[in-house]
Amino acid sequence: MFLVVLIFYSAGVGLAGLSDSIYTLIISRAIQGVGFAVIPLAIALITDEFPKEKVATAQGIISGTFAIGATAGLVLGSYVVEDLGWRCAFYSAFILSLVLFALVSRTIKKDVPGQRTKMDYGGTVLLMSGITFVLLYLTEGPTLGWTSWENLAFLLPGLAALVFFFVYEIRQSDPLIPLPLLRIRNVLMANLIGIITGISMFLIFFAVIYYAQLPKPYGLGLDIITTGLAAAPATLIMLVIGPLAGRAVTRIGPRPVLLIGSFVMMIGFFLFLFNRSTISDTTIDISVAMSGFVCIIIPIINMVALSMPKENIAVGLGINTMLRNLGGAIGPVVATTIMSSFMVSIIVNVGGHPVVVGQAPSSTAFDLIFIVGIGLTAMIIVMSLLIKNYTFAASKKTPRSPPPSP
16 A cells, blocks of 8 residues: 555656646646555554554654655755746655655565455545535635635535535445544544644644745745745754654653643744744744644554554544644635735835835734634643543553553
8 A cells, every 4th residue: 555655646746747737736736645645554554563652652753754854845845946946846756756665665564464345435435525625615715705605615515525424434334434433532532633733733834934935024034945944943853852752652641742742832822922023033933833743743643543443543544644634724724814814015115105015914913823823722732631541561562551442
């Protein structure tokens, strides 16, 4: 399955670089999106290969490698786009994906036992259609209007498909998502926290990148390369925090780590409210917020991986990834809606006379975005108190308090 999804990823990024219109680019990106299934597959493989008391640390290391990739993407990608154009960014990813394909084909064992099951094509189509239409509604809301018939034409079929999906799954002997498993307390909380965390993270990314590139005094007036460099230290810090958070989950359990991460992320949002006038201020703020973010992601992934039956781990992790991506799609929409609601005129001096040359989000808009982030983080704190904690003894391979069962 690793090789299959990497083929989709390679094809997607290769076709994206050749795109001659926005429509072929979107289709190419959709093909590329299939390749992102490699993330839950990687975490599921870790869960199979490692003893349970080492799973969280291994997941932390994987999160650290994601941070390395994010850093390289921010910095190198900025230079590639600035000097060679956006197409070369996709071509670079295509070459790297071929290298990764070769490494995977030589490294991952081929004798991992699997379980033969029927593919739930009906459930897959219903879930994919429902999520797609809902995302289209959220994406077009600021443009078409939240209550316009043009936009409701996306929302209503999407909601209908999702409702019918659950009805359909109940009647299947081998469903795509075994619904009773979603009632496991830790799985339910992990998925709800995943959505909120996705919204929070992309609120930060979208608002900070937009603010950094606005002209002064409305923003920091940075170019794309400097913006990437300003955000890079945050991902490097995630590289260090990730394994530490994983070890902490093993020793003290997911609930304390979730609470610590939530409070740290909340501090990051508070810093953005009062401390964003320089590049260094913004770098510090986003570094604090992302440190909290990684301390949230690792526990919820661990909760899903250890609370699901072995044969359902990959599906459970895939659902959690999908929900975090759904939150990631909602975050920019929330930020865009707030920014478009609080605008100020950009005024320049031409020949001694003030001239309005455009509009930009006001300081109030960014304040509201970060206040929303604080509220979302408070919701994560409340949900964290509802999970069932578990820890692992240092010299044993069984948890002191086992992960919850259905």
